[in-house]
Amino acid sequence: MSTIIITVASLSILGLLLAVVLYAVAQKFKVEEDPRIDIVESLMPGANCGGCGQAGCRAFAEACVKASNLDSLYCPVGGNPVMQKVAGALGFEVAEKAPMVAVVRCAGSCEKRPKTNTYDGIASCAVMNSLYSGDTGCKYGCLGKGDCVSACKFGALSLDPQTGLPVVDEDKCTACGACVKACPKGIIELRKKGVKSRRIFVSCVNKDKGGVARKACSAACIGCGKCAKVCQFDAITVENNLAYIDFEKCRLCTKCVAECPTGAIHAVNFPPKPPKAEAPKVAAETPAA
Amino acid sequence: MKTFSMGGVHPADNKISCDAAIENFPIPQTAYISMSQHLGAPAEPIVAVGDKVKVGQLIANASGFISAPVHSSVSGTVKSIETVKDIAGNPCKAVVITVEGDEWSDTIDRSEDIVREIKLDSKQIVERIKECGVVGLGGATFPTCVKLSPPPGKKAEFLIINGAECEPYLTSDYRVLVEMPEQVLIGASIMMKALNVSKGFIGIEENKPKAIEILNGYAAQYPDIKVVPLKKKYPQGGEKQLIDAVVGRKVPSMGLPIDTGAVVQNVGTALAVYEAVQKNKPLFEGILTVTGECSNQQKNFRHRVGTPISAIIEATGGMPENAAKVISGGPMMGKAVSNLDAPTLKGSSSVLFLTSEQTKRQEEYNCIRCAKCVNACPMGLEPYLLSKLSRAQRWDDAEANRIFDCIECGCCSFTCPSYIPLLDSIRYGKGQVMKIMRSRPKK
Numbered sequence: 001m002s003t004i005i006i007t008v009a010s011l012s013i014l015g016l017l018l019a020v021v022l023y024a025v026a027q028k029f030k031v032e033e034d035p036r037i038d039i040v041e042s043l044m045p046g047a048n049c050g051g052c053g054q055a056g057c058r059a060f061a062e063a064c065v066k067a068s069n070l071d072s073l074y075c076p077v078g079g080n081p082v083m084q085k086v087a088g089a090l091g092f093e094v095a096e097k098a099p100m101v102a103v104v105r106c107a108g109s110c111e112k113r114p115k116t117n118t119y120d121g122i123a124s125c126a127v128m129n130s131l132y133s134g135d136t137g138c139k140y141g142c143l144g145k146g147d148c149v150s151a152c153k154f155g156a157l158s159l160d161p162q163t164g165l166p167v168v169d170e171d172k173c174t175a176c177g178a179c180v181k182a183c184p185k186g187i188i189e190l191r192k193k194g195v196k197s198r199r200i201f202v203s204c205v206n207k208d209k210g211g212v213a214r215k216a217c218s219a220a221c222i223g224c225g226k227c228a229k230v231c232q233f234d235a236i237t238v239e240n241n242l243a244y245i246d247f248e249k250c251r252l253c254t255k256c257v258a259e260c261p262t263g264a265i266h267a268v269n270f271p272p273k274p275p276k277a278e279a280p281k282v283a284a285e286t287p288a289a
Numbered sequence: 290m291k292t293f294s295m296g297g298v299h300p301a302d303n304k305i306s307c308d309a310a311i312e313n314f315p316i317p318q319t320a321y322i323s324m325s326q327h328l329g330a331p332a333e334p335i336v337a338v339g340d341k342v343k344v345g346q347l348i349a350n351a352s353g354f355i356s357a358p359v360h361s362s363v364s365g366t367v368k369s370i371e372t373v374k375d376i377a378g379n380p381c382k383a384v385v386i387t388v389e390g391d392e393w394s395d396t397i398d399r400s401e402d403i404v405r406e407i408k409l410d411s412k413q414i415v416e417r418i419k420e421c422g423v424v425g426l427g428g429a430t431f432p433t434c435v436k437l438s439p440p441p442g443k444k445a446e447f448l449i450i451n452g453a454e455c456e457p458y459l460t461s462d463y464r465v466l467v468e469m470p471e472q473v474l475i476g477a478s479i480m481m482k483a484l485n486v487s488k489g490f491i492g493i494e495e496n497k498p499k500a501i502e503i504l505n506g507y508a509a510q511y512p513d514i515k516v517v518p519l520k521k522k523y524p525q526g527g528e529k530q531l532i533d534a535v536v537g538r539k540v541p542s543m544g545l546p547i548d549t550g551a552v553v554q555n556v557g558t559a560l561a562v563y564e565a566v567q568k569n570k571p572l573f574e575g576i577l578t579v580t581g582e583c584s585n586q587q588k589n590f591r592h593r594v595g596t597p598i599s600a601i602i603e604a605t606g607g608m609p610e611n612a613a614k615v616i617s618g619g620p621m622m623g624k625a626v627s628n629l630d631a632p633t634l635k636g637s638s639s640v641l642f643l644t645s646e647q648t649k650r651q652e653e654y655n656c657i658r659c660a661k662c663v664n665a666c667p668m669g670l671e672p673y674l675l676s677k678l679s680r681a682q683r684w685d686d687a688e689a690n691r692i693f694d695c696i697e698c699g700c701c702s703f704t705c706p707s708y709i710p711l712l713d714s715i716r717y718g719k720g721q722v723m724k725i726m727r728s729r730p731k732k
Contacts, residue, residue: 117627120650122713124680130717132627133378 036065036090043085044078049153051076051176070094077154077174099193100175102156102168106142106187107203107264109163113138113217129184137216140206142166142187151182170197192247196269200250200257202227203266207240214262221264227256290495291537292520293530296667298700300457300523300621302496306580306587307460311468313591314577315604316388320363320595321373321632322348324382327424328431329355334384340367345394345571348384351419357432358422359384362573362593364392376598376617376624376631383632386595397570403471404567407479414483414566421565422635423572426557427451427526428622430636433558437483439547446550447488449535450477450559453519453526455494456619459639461576462556464589466493466500469560474504474511476559479566481513484552489514491556492535494521523621524698528553530667542694557638572635577601581642583609592633599629601640613645621699651708662701662711668694672701676711679718688722695719 040061048056052075054063064073070092075082080096087094119128119135125147133139144164149157156172157179159165166179170193180188187205202221206213210222223241235249236256245256245265257267324331332349342348342361349359365388373383393399409417419434439445450473454462466473473491481489493501495518504516517535524530529540531553538549546553554562557576564570572594579588585606592601598617602608616623618638626640662672670691678687692715701711 117625120648122710124714124717127713127717130720131377131713132625133374135627137378139374139378139380 034065037061039089040064040086043082043089044075045082047077047153047174047176049077049174049176049178051174051178064090076100076176079174100190101170101173101193101197101199102175102177102179103189103191103199103201104142104148104166104168104187105189105201105203105205106140106165106185107219107266108136108138108141108217109165109219112219113141125182126184138206138208138213138220140185140187140208141204141217143185147182147184148179148188151178153178194247194252194269198252198267198269199247200252200254200265200267201245201247202243202264204264205242207242209241213241219262219264221260222262224261226259226261227265230255230259290518290520291534292522293525293533293667294537295533295669296665296700297522297524297530298665298703299521300703302521303457303582304460304463304496305458305582306578306589307463307497309460309464309587309589311464311576311589311591314593314596314601316363316391316593317596317600318388319368319597320361320365320386320388320593321383321597322359322362322386322595323373323375323632323634324349324359324384325375326359326430326594326634326636327357327422328429329353329357331382332356332359334370334382336367336370336384338367338369341365342367342386343392343394345397345573347571351422351432355432355435357424358420358571360422360571360573361386362595363388365389374628374631376626376628378628383595398568403475405471405475407475407482407566409566411483411485414479417566417569418483418562421561421569421571423558423561423565424635425555426561426575426636426638427528427553427555428618428636428638430634433554433562436552436554437480439484439552443545443547444550445484445486445547445552447486447490447536447552448477448481448484449531449551449553450489450491450514450556451526451528451531451553452491452493452497452500452556453531453534454497454556455521455523455525456621456623457523458580458641459578459619460580461578461589461638463497463500465556465560465576466497467503470500470503470507471510472563473556473559474507474514475567476561476563477514477554478511479562480552480554480559486552487513490517490535491515492517492519492525492531494519494525496521524667524696524700527667527696527698529696542691575633575635575637577633577637578639578641579605580639581609581612581644582647583611583644584642585609592637594635594637595632597630597632598626598640601633602629609642611644612642614643614648616641616643621703622697650710653709654707656707656709659706661704661706665700665704667698667700668696670695672711672715673709675718676701676709676714679714679721682721684718684722684725687718688726692719692722693726 041058044057052060054060083094113136115135116137117135123145125143125145128143146159148166154172156169157166160167175190204221206220213220225238228236228238233249233251235246254267257265330353333352334349336348343364346361348361351358365386368385368387372380375381415434415437423433424430477489501518532551561572577590577592615626617626656673675692699712
């Protein structure tokens with residue numbers, strides 16, 4: 001009996017003593033942290049994706065608390081609602097930012113861009129890109145090995161087995177930009193989501209001369225410049241045989257879409273226009289964007 | 290017999306084209322002469338469309354310290370200066386010449402006589418080699434004149450001629466040794482004079498006894514150059530491995546061969562140096578092996594630089610029926626040709642046809658930690674680890690494990706019992722790490 005009493009008593013005393021020591025140490029080495037960091041962190045989506053440019057959500061919260069305004073800080077995952085809440089918690093004003101979405105700028109599906117050789121190495125775009133220009137005639141286009149898909153933390157990207165190209169799920173895409181960094185060919189771009197998710201973009205990044213580009217892929221931009229001529233808003237520039245539509249200037253008039261001889265300009269989420277021959281193709285592209 | 294001390298593998302040597310004497314490949318109708326035939330900055334064209342050029346005429350100037358001039362390999366009219374695709378499909382600038390006849394530049398000595406006396410002094414030799422656009426023909430195509438001018442503070446002690454030709458299938462260096470041994474020895478003597486060294490070695494693997502015998506026959510005439518027979522082991526022809534094999538010195542990590550006092554030059558380079566210095570002939574021809582079990586013919590060709598690979602395939606009976614892959618270079622380190630219209634370069638050493646059985650990728654299994662790759666690595670690296678780190682994109686750890694020392698010989702992938710394509714991911718990782726290292730501010 002006495003053994004038990006001695007054991008319990010000695011352990012209790014030991015525990016009490018150590019608790020006092022621990023308390024003293026904790027008080028002595030206490031780290032003073034701004035309580036607002038915890039508040040801001042609790043507002044964050046908690047994806048830790050790094051899309052904001054910070055190491056994670058807590059790092060972003062710290063940066064927000066330290067910053068004098070929120071102009072250069074934006075959480076693409078949470079978007080405007082989260083930024084409003086953060087601004088409210090910290091007493092800042094924040095301007096609405098247009099939501100963005102990842103856009104795959106390559107339409108070189110298997111039938112439009114025939115394979116010229118077979119690649120049987122590691123299924124990684126980065127490795128494939130380090131070896132050679134790719135298994136089609138176009139050295140700029142999608143390699144189709146899915147580095148973007150594995151980079152996406154939100155499951156917004158998938159490879160379409162029909163076309164071999166990645167497809168962005170607009171509802172899931174948070175525009176964190178991980179896929180943009182993962183793509184060795186620089187095909188994916190973050191573009192303004194647009195009114196009713198309507199967007200017009202050049203779905204090609206081929207900088208070869210028209211003939212060369214066309215030979216490699218029937219959906220390639222040949223840099224003819226017709227779109228730039230028809231655009232009334234100076235939104236389209238043609239550089240290095242490649243057209244680019246500035247999404248800040250584009251007013252979604254779709255004139256360029258009808259003008260493009262190769263169908264390289266895609267208009268997505270527009271209501272279908274039955275009369276034109278091009279229309280079914282555009283409609284077919286809608287889910288793919 | 291000597292060999293290098295660490296790692297290495299023994300692939301079957303398959304030198305099936307070794308008895309085919311060197312033939313001149315017919316001059317193509319159109320030559321596509323690439324401006325990027327060497328390591329370093331592409332050459333800058335100095336001819337214009339419509340210009341008439343002769344064989345051996347300078348058509349592009351070197352555009353930097355590590356660069357080399359390019360000479361026309363054919364005579365005719367410059368059709369265009371355009372972007373063509375190289376064997377990997379990547380664009381490169383090229384001078385396209387429509388061939389008319391075969392008129393050589395007057396300054397080139399076209400006689401068959403062997404010129405033994407070296408008239409130029411060491412500075413003039415380096416200058417001539419530079420002017421003639423000679424580059425290392427062992428694979429890396431590093432400008433030879435740079436290698437022959439050691440940086441201040443470094444002193445060359447000896448020259449090693451690389452006749453190992455450890456890559457399976459390739460026989461171009463072997464044919465040069467057998468058919469033009471004296472030219473190679475004179476070329477070596479010229480380089481020894483340029484470097485001001487008195488000792489020279491020619492390392493030859495034991496599977497080429499005829500070459501060793503022939504060169505030994507010249508021992509009395511060229512007493513300074515010693516033939517060193519080497520045990521057959523891949524990658525003996527690697528610069529660092531060859532120095533280790535021949536003189537037993539090790540190139541330090543991140544160091545240059547000159548740190549051991551050695552300058553290594555390939556057999557083909559020695560021949561090019563001989564032709565440049567003694568015959569005033571710029572480098573516009575190369576020896577190229579056409580081979581493979583499925584190949585219609587086994588050939589060794591002297592080709593004009595800029596000949597489309599498709600023309601070579603055509604001339605040897607077309608694409609073999611069961612060929613699945615065409616490789617430029619040997620099967621271990623060569624590059625798959627994804628664009629058959631690509632022109633040959635100064636450094637092109639072979640057109641190798643492999644069948645689908647030979648090139649089939651086996652299904653990849655998990656690493657079983659057998660450490661075969663570690664034993665095989667001639668650089669003392671840990672390939673399984675580097676491959677893992679590369680796949681995980683852990684560049685700092687990859688750098689700490691000396692990924693930059695990888696010579697991309699492929700011994701690890703060759704030896705892996707789980708068929709893991711180790712080198713593919715290591716090569717990618719090496720590229721990324723080197724990029725990061727280069728972007729750092731220099732101390």
